[in-house]
Amino acid sequence: MAVMEKSPVARPAYLDGKTKLMLIDGRWVPAASGKTFESRNPATGELLATVAEGDREDINRAVEAARKAFTGPWSKWTPAERQVLLLRLADLVEKNIEELALLDTLDMGAPISRTRNNRQRALGMLRYYAGQATAIHGETIENSLPGEIFSYTLKEPVGVVGAIIPWNGPLTATIWKIGPALATGCTVVLKPAEEAPLTPLRLGELCLEAGVPPGVVNIVPGYGETAGAALANHMDVDKVAFTGSHLTGQKIIHSSASNLKRVSLELGGKSPDIVFADADLGSAVPGASMAVFANSGQICSAGTRLFVEKKVYEEFTAKVAAFAKTLKVGNGIDPQTQVGPLVSSEQLDRVTTYLGIGRQEGATSLSGGQQLTDGDYGKGYFVPPTVFTNVRDDMRIAQEEIFGPVISAIPFTDIEEVIQRGNNTTFGLGSGVWTRDVSKAHKLAKSLRAGSVWINCYQAMDPAVPFGGYKMSGYGRESGKQHVEEYLNVKAVWIKTA
Numbered sequence: 356m357a358v359m360e361k362s363p364v365a366r367p368a369y370l371d372g373k374t375k376l377m378l379i380d381g382r383w384v385p386a387a388s389g390k391t392f393e394s395r396n397p398a399t400g401e402l403l404a405t406v407a408e409g410d411r412e413d414i415n416r417a418v419e420a421a422r423k424a425f426t427g428p429w430s431k432w433t434p435a436e437r438q439v440l441l442l443r444l445a446d447l448v449e450k451n452i453e454e455l456a457l458l459d460t461l462d463m464g465a466p467i468s469r470t471r472n473n474r475q476r477a478l479g480m481l482r483y484y485a486g487q488a489t490a491i492h493g494e495t496i497e498n499s500l501p502g503e504i505f506s507y508t509l510k511e512p513v514g515v516v517g518a519i520i521p522w523n524g525p526l527t528a529t530i531w532k533i534g535p536a537l538a539t540g541c542t543v544v545l546k547p548a549e550e551a552p553l554t555p556l557r558l559g560e561l562c563l564e565a566g567v568p569p570g571v572v573n574i575v576p577g578y579g580e581t582a583g584a585a586l587a588n589h590m591d592v593d594k595v596a597f598t599g600s601h602l603t604g605q606k607i608i609h610s611s612a613s614n615l616k617r618v619s620l621e622l623g624g625k626s627p628d629i630v631f632a633d634a635d636l637g638s639a640v641p642g643a644s645m646a647v648f649a650n651s652g653q654i655c656s657a658g659t660r661l662f663v664e665k666k667v668y669e670e671f672t673a674k675v676a677a678f679a680k681t682l683k684v685g686n687g688i689d690p691q692t693q694v695g696p697l698v699s700s701e702q703l704d705r706v707t708t709y710l711g712i713g714r715q716e717g718a719t720s721l722s723g724g725q726q727l728t729d730g731d732y733g734k735g736y737f738v739p740p741t742v743f744t745n746v747r748d749d750m751r752i753a754q755e756e757i758f759g760p761v762i763s764a765i766p767f768t769d770i771e772e773v774i775q776r777g778n779n780t781t782f783g784l785g786s787g788v789w790t791r792d793v794s795k796a797h798k799l800a801k802s803l804r805a806g807s808v809w810i811n812c813y814q815a816m817d818p819a820v821p822f823g824g825y826k827m828s829g830y831g832r833e834s835g836k837q838h839v840e841e842y843l844n845v846k847a848v849w850i851k852t853a
């Protein structure tokens with residue numbers, strides 16, 4: 356198999372032409388069925404690797420290994436030992452960050468400038484969870500019972516965690532699931548997205564190198580309807596941590612009923628980004644643009660409903676469209692690229708379908724609006740940054756998650772109105788506000804029904820700050836001390852001392 360022979364940059368050593376196997380019980384094994392699937396570069400269509408295709412039987416084996424590990428020697432590891440393990444993994448990620456960044460770029464298309472930039476985030480998360488490992492504590496609680504009876508709580512790892520992740524940020528998404536599990540003493544069966552399994556699998560190698568015991572981290576690539584569903588249904592999985600679409604999130608909830616496993620869900624959004632006329636428009640233009648165009652719009656919290664105060668609507672949308680036209684769209688391995696391809700032909704179909712729906716609904720595109728097919732663009736799944744104006748709240752492009760580089764710009768006149776219209780969505784993940792007026796900023800921070808409100812910035816993220824959804828954007832929080840709590844059970848202990 357000729358893998359990546361035309362690639363103009365050094366290819367990662369990981370892409371050596373061998374089939375990528377799954378990690379179960381500390382060993383790399385083929386699928387029980389012997390089946391494989393292909394992972395391809397969405398910028399060029401090139402084959403990157405064939406990958407073992409996991410299904411129910413592989414999931415069963417992985418869960419069995421995870422259960423055995425959970426009750427085995429791993430359960431005796433002290434918090435300080437788990438901390439050292441996470442720090443070792445962080446050091447290995449740091450050492451191999453260029454390869455991991457390149458794998459993300461090749462497998463899902465994001466510009467190398469972006470995937471290299473994930474370094475700080477990836478390392479910051481691992482080191483934050485390392486700190487959390489030694490910060491887990493219960494409470495002593497004064498009870499009101501007569502006599503001498505003492506009560507306190509213990510925090511215990513929830514058990515075997517099934518982690519199901521999407522393709523839009525494979526490195527950080529994997530760390531976001533493995534990190535809290537290792538910090539708390541859980542074990543994991545991770546199912547990467549079928550579109551981008553390579554970075555998670557390489558990270559599995561680094562886990563073994565760091566000394567993660569057999570069965571503590573298992574990685575089973577495969578499709579959602581087969582491997583993913585088997586994991587969500589499994590009777591011996593204690594919790595599912597899911598990131599992806601709300602439709603799949605709903606299926607996960609149904610599956611979780613099998614054994615009433617715990618579920619945390621980080622789903623999609625249609626986030627409002629609100630620009631007041633008094634804002635520093637010089638920073639709001641690139642800020643609001645990249646709130647959508649970063650990662651080609653494939654970010655759950657993208658600020659895709661751009662509400663602009665009417666008196667600056669024409670000016671502001673024209674500037675955003677002009678900015679959009681300056682962005683370099685291309686193959687992610689080019690360091691100059693700012694907007695890469697969409698991840699797959701399915702995602703391309705979805706986004707171009709919405710571009711058509713937008714036009715039919717009467718919106719006007721000030722920039723972009725059509726798939727790029729000239730020259731090398733024709734080999735990949737490229738859509739340029741698109742700004743739709745003449746958008747009404749009830750249009751599908753203003754209500755439904757597109758997951759592409761598409762802004763729906765909507766005018767508004769006053770603050771009460773924009774609060775009501777901003778909240779008029781089934782989702783509630785991100786939100787943005789651009790203003791110099793501190794009272795407007797505070798009022799919106801309190802009034803927007805979303806898990807994050809970014810004021811005069813967008814998409815700021817930190818390992819210590821919780822992230823998650825309101826409404827149909829899901830429940831549970833990732834990052835922050837809340838994240839670790841999601842992986843813990845609380846046990847009450849009573850001791851009669853008299």
Ligand code: NAI
Nearest residue numbers: 520521547548578579583584599600603622623655756758
């Ligand atoms: P998806 O939600 O179907 O896939 C996410 C993960 O769930 C993948 O690992 C997939 O294999 C798995 N999965 C799929 N069906 C499953 C099932 N029945 N049981 C268990 N696991 C299952 O999302 P997909 O198909 O990649 O993208 C579709 C749309 O979802 C996107 O266009 C976007 O609107 C949204 N999305 C949102 C994301 C977010 O970060 N919130 C990430 C990815 C997609």
Ligand code: MG
Nearest residue numbers: 579580600603
């Ligand atoms: Mg899907």
